[in-house]
Amino acid sequence: MISKSxxxxxxxxxxxxxxxxxxxxxxxxxxxxxxxxxxxxxxxQLFTTKAFISEYPKYTKNAKQVVEVSNEEVKKLSLQKNxxxxxxxxxxxxxxxxxxKLKGDLSLFLDGIQDPGNLGTxxxxxxxxxxxxxxxxPDTADLYNPKVIQASMGSFCRVKIWYASFELVNEIxxxxxxxxxxxxLNGRNIYMENLPARALLVIGNExxxxxxxxxxxxxxxxxxxxxxxxxGAESLNAAIATGIICAEFKRQQSFNPNSDLFKIK
Amino acid sequence: MISKSxxxxxxxxxxxxxxxxxxxxxxxxxxxxxxxxxxxxxxxQLFTTKAFISEYPKYTKNAKQVVEVSNEEVKKLSLQKNxxxxxxxxxxxxxxxxxxKLKGDLSLFLDGIQDPGNLGTxxxxxxxxxxxxxxxxPDTADLYNPKVIQASMGSFCRVKIWYASFELVNEIxxxxxxxxxxxxLNGRNIYMENLPARALLVIGNExxxxxxxxxxxxxxxxxxxxxxxxxGAESLNAAIATGIICAEFKRQQSFNPNSDLFKIK
Numbered sequence: 092m093i094s095k096s097x098x099x100x101x102x103x104x105x106x107x108x109x110x111x112x113x114x115x116x117x118x119x120x121x122x123x124x125x126x127x128x129x130x131x132x133x134x135x136q137l138f139t140t141k142a143f144i145s146e147y148p149k150y151t152k153n154a155k156q157v158v159e160v161s162n163e164e165v166k167k168l169s170l171q172k173n174x175x176x177x178x179x180x181x182x183x184x185x186x187x188x189x190x191x192k193l194k195g196d197l198s199l200f201l202d203g204i205q206d207p208g209n210l211g212t213x214x215x216x217x218x219x220x221x222x223x224x225x226x227x228x229p230d231t232a233d234l235y236n237p238k239v240i241q242a243s244m245g246s247f248c249r250v251k252i253w254y255a256s257f258e259l260v261n262e263i264x265x266x267x268x269x270x271x272x273x274x275x276l277n278g279r280n281i282y283m284e285n286l287p288a289r290a291l292l293v294i295g296n297e298x299x300x301x302x303x304x305x306x307x308x309x310x311x312x313x314x315x316x317x318x319x320x321x322x323g324a325e326s327l328n329a330a331i332a333t334g335i336i337c338a339e340f341k342r343q344q345s346f347n348p349n350s351d352l353f354k355i356k
Numbered sequence: 357m358i359s360k361s362x363x364x365x366x367x368x369x370x371x372x373x374x375x376x377x378x379x380x381x382x383x384x385x386x387x388x389x390x391x392x393x394x395x396x397x398x399x400x401q402l403f404t405t406k407a408f409i410s411e412y413p414k415y416t417k418n419a420k421q422v423v424e425v426s427n428e429e430v431k432k433l434s435l436q437k438n439x440x441x442x443x444x445x446x447x448x449x450x451x452x453x454x455x456x457k458l459k460g461d462l463s464l465f466l467d468g469i470q471d472p473g474n475l476g477t478x479x480x481x482x483x484x485x486x487x488x489x490x491x492x493x494p495d496t497a498d499l500y501n502p503k504v505i506q507a508s509m510g511s512f513c514r515v516k517i518w519y520a521s522f523e524l525v526n527e528i529x530x531x532x533x534x535x536x537x538x539x540x541l542n543g544r545n546i547y548m549e550n551l552p553a554r555a556l557l558v559i560g561n562e563x564x565x566x567x568x569x570x571x572x573x574x575x576x577x578x579x580x581x582x583x584x585x586x587x588g589a590e591s592l593n594a595a596i597a598t599g600i601i602c603a604e605f606k607r608q609q610s611f612n613p614n615s616d617l618f619k620i621k
Contacts, residue, residue, distance in 0.1 A: 126588055208473065212593050219592050221584035242593075249586050282611035318606045319486035321514050323391055327484050328477050328507075331599040334592065338600040339607075341583045346547035 116235035126245030139177035203296035211242020218246035278312035381500035391510030404442035468561035476507020483511035543577035
């Protein structure tokens with residue numbers, strides 16, 4: 092039987108102040124839980140069903156403590172309406188210092204992304220496109236918010252994420268010879284541009300876009316062309332726009348016969 | 357003062373059965389409300405603040421009834437944590453019969469998209485890319501779910517949406533000379549393909565992908581190449597993948613110097 096105080100403690104991890112006090116965070120969803128059990132994160136407690144334990148003995152043994160629970164109990168512990176079979180409590184990792192240089196051809200800077208679902212989806216995009224470094228302004232949603240973890244579908248285990256001011260990130264970009272590019276409605280059409288071989292792509296807040304102090308430092312303003320005469324179609328969701336730009340960046344690097352870098356993968 | 361029964365009636369519109377019983381649906385978010393007031397939808401009641409009414413007199417007069425409320429009252433009526441200044445109750449439009457032919461070069465068929473946020477985002481993608489026809493399997497999330505409306509950011513006013521079986525939609529595609537294409541992890545790299553001049557793009561369910569009976573009818577299986585060695589990066593969010601494919605389709609039609617259709621817009 093799961094005690095009321097355990098339920099209360101687990102649910103409190105939906106709030107940043109309790110995550111920071113307890114130095115713990117919560118992971119829901121079987122895919123996320125399986126990924127974290129195979130990662131370098133330390134799982135202090137795994138709450139899961141008998142069926143899950145016998146299906147994944149190799150992974151469940153990586154948890155410091157395994158608590159066998161019924162599906163009903165998973166529901167009581169979960170923050171979700173329709174939880175799956177497992178929940179993991181993990182140690183918040185130590186913050187690591189900012190990298191000296193950006194890794195690979197493309198990195199992202201999120202300038203105040205607020206929606207946890209968007210942040211999780213952006214982490215998943217980084218994972219798919221092999222973007223190793225994701226940098227976030229201090230006012231971006233918290234990586235360890237359970238909704239971010241959920242939407243990342245395990246990708247939070249593989250993408251390196253830092254919170255830092257744009258000033259610091261811009262210095263790293265300069266050291267890495269990465270051009271700082273950002274999306275604006277009045278920017279240059281990405282399909283008519285030769286995107287740079289190395290870039291730091293800045294993504295603005297969902298409602299307000301990129302803030303002025305950051306905009307000043309952007310070397311190239313780009314846009315996704317609108318293919319409609321519809322007057323009201325004013326923007327794309329921030330994560331959708333990022334997905335499209337990352338894809339076009341990688342296409343130009345890898346599949347564009349006009350690119351110097353053309354190589355078929 | 358807003359009565360308790362009004363609050364109850366408004367909140368009940370979060371459920372499909374009450375929407376169908378009352379033949380009404382709910383619109384939240386100032387942008388959505390302003391869009392619907394300029395559309396052909398019939399707004400039976402507009403609940404909004406004095407400030408909103410005096411800012412948008414031209415639009416608010418399009419509502420059959422305007423109820424002036426305080427910000428506190430908006431909060432009481434809203435399904436959202438942080439509502440804005442207005443809520444509109446609209447008549448559910450009459451269902452229209454399926455089109456004889458698909459309009460334009462690209463249409464979408466959603467094969468069981470479940471997440472309301474994803475559906476709303478997909479409608480927004482259609483609006484941006486000038487995709488006029490969005491067809492949904494009967495088990496796709498309901499367009500009039502307030503979360504769908506919210507995520508569509510007004511685009512639901514401009515994109516034509518029907519619910520129909522794939523069999524019927526496939527017949528329309530055949531009549532329209534549109535090739536049926538679908539995304540699969542083992543499909544052909546979109547960046548190495550000449551995408552067809554007219555297509556019906558099929559998008560699968562978030563967890564299970566495209567169902568077998570639909571897969572059999574797909575003429576060309578495509579994929580977005582993965583640019584990572586990360587083993588766990590298994591998929592992209594359905595809406596992100598759709599955004600990337602729609603963008604590449606439009607790029608090939610409009611900006612690809614190798615395309616027969618090359619024309620700079």
